[in-house]
Amino acid sequence: MAELIEALAGRRARRAFDPRAVPAETQELLWRAVSVAPSHGNVQSTRLLVAESAAVRATLLAALSEGNRNWAPAAPMLVALGSMPDHEHADSYGEERALWSFHAGIAAGNLMAQATALGLIAHPMAGFDEAGVREAFGAPGELRILVVFAIGFPGPAESLPEDLQKRDQREQRRQPLDRLVATDRWGEQHSQPARDPSRSRRDGGKLGR
Amino acid sequence: MAELIEALAGRRARRAFDPRAVPAETQELLWRAVSVAPSHGNVQSTRLLVAESAAVRATLLAALSEGNRNWAPAAPMLVALGSMPDHEHADSYGEERALWSFHAGIAAGNLMAQATALGLIAHPMAGFDEAGVREAFGAPGELRILVVFAIGFPGPAESLPEDLQKRDQREQRRQPLDRLVATDRWGEQHSQPARDPSRSRRDGGKLGR
Numbered sequence A, B: 001m002a003e004l005i006e007a008l009a010g011r012r013a014r015r016a017f018d019p020r021a022v023p024a025e026t027q028e029l030l031w032r033a034v035s036v037a038p039s040h041g042n043v044q045s046t047r048l049l050v051a052e053s054a055a056v057r058a059t060l061l062a063a064l065s066e067g068n069r070n071w072a073p074a075a076p077m078l079v080a081l082g083s084m085p086d087h088e089h090a091d092s093y094g095e096e097r098a099l100w101s102f103h104a105g106i107a108a109g110n111l112m113a114q115a116t117a118l119g120l121i122a123h124p125m126a127g128f129d130e131a132g133v134r135e136a137f138g139a140p141g142e143l144r145i146l147v148v149f150a151i152g153f154p155g156p157a158e159s160l161p162e163d164l165q166k167r168d169q170r171e172q173r174r175q176p177l178d179r180l181v182a183t184d185r186w187g188e189q190h191s192q193p194a195r196d197p198s199r200s201r202r203d204g205g206k207l208g209r
Helices: A023-033 A052-063 A092-097 A101-119 A130-137 A162-169 B026-033 B052-060 B092-097 B099-117 B130-137 B163-171
Strands: A046-051 A078-084 A121-125 A144-152 A181-183 B046-051 B077-082 B122-125 B144-152 B179-181
Touching: A046 A052, A046 A101, A046 A130, A046 B130, A052 A078, A052 A130, A092 A101, A092 B122, A092 B130, A092 B144, A101 A121, A101 A144, A101 B099, A101 B144, A101 B179, A121 B092, A130 A144, A144 A162, A144 B099, A162 B144, B026 B046, B026 B099, B046 B052, B046 B099, B046 B130, B052 B077, B052 B130, B077 B099, B092 B099, B099 B122, B099 B144, B099 B163, B130 B144
Parallel strands: A046 B179, A181 B046
Antiparallel strands: A046 A078, A078 A144, A121 A144, B046 B077, B077 B144, B122 B144
């Protein structure tokens, strides 16, 4: 039987980076993975903001949460992914379903899958000050930032402080499939949260664990 | 140089299905692709609703837009993908960024990538009555439906009416990468919509074109 493809199964939000730069043609494959992501009405509302200069990089790093600033500076690439809600089609789907955010999610997933296939880490961070990220790039208020990626090739675990080494080695915990999938009929188990929603993750702020 | 992986580059939202059923172990790979999708704080708020019985299938089909009802009944599988906003962590990220929708987007992208790798079509539809979809599965009002997938192996183009054959053959149009990617600085071109946002796609309602 076919297996879960490596681009999905092999993805981990690791934090230990090798300092070598990501070649331009490899970067372009990440952008193209975002480019081919589908969107309702083909609105293509997703945008990528790449910090290249030292000045922009420093401003972007300063906009990250403290937890992320502990390790993200070691990543050779920092890329924000945002969405333009005004570009969504003016029908009720877009407003009611926050399709600007949904579309950005498909695009972010494509970027992570392509990165994994290339042997890269693309670590998604949710912990950042949105206005600060926009400011780093001079982006307008209409742009909503969904995630900032720390991207690079994997480096030695020992480059991290011990607590982060442990977090990087934790296995990926997922709820059982029968809590995720409802066949024909919704059940009580599908209403159960995988984790306690009252717990705030404001500071650590990352996707994936 | 490495190429854009086939799971992303080969995806097309086609409409011509082969009637043969999707084997259970193949279905499970789609569910696992959704299961491994990352979420902020690992909330895993995405849910899949699979129409298996003829009765649920008929109710779900009746909740689709007229445009989608022209071809979706030929798909051997119909699967709704939804999200539980209440399961998101109680911090401002979730509310402000509609992470429930973003997380569902990552999951939907994973499902499409895995489907493509298995030689399946997973055609995402945005044109449906959300309350009607929930009702088909007896799902609670808290569940937000983002997309309904028509899934199956590809069939002969001639199984479609001529107008849909033409739509299926259209190439994937995307804006140039320099409109999508801003390096260091946001520019005027990044604020340009790829398509006119005033155009409503209410009826045709599909993702991807």
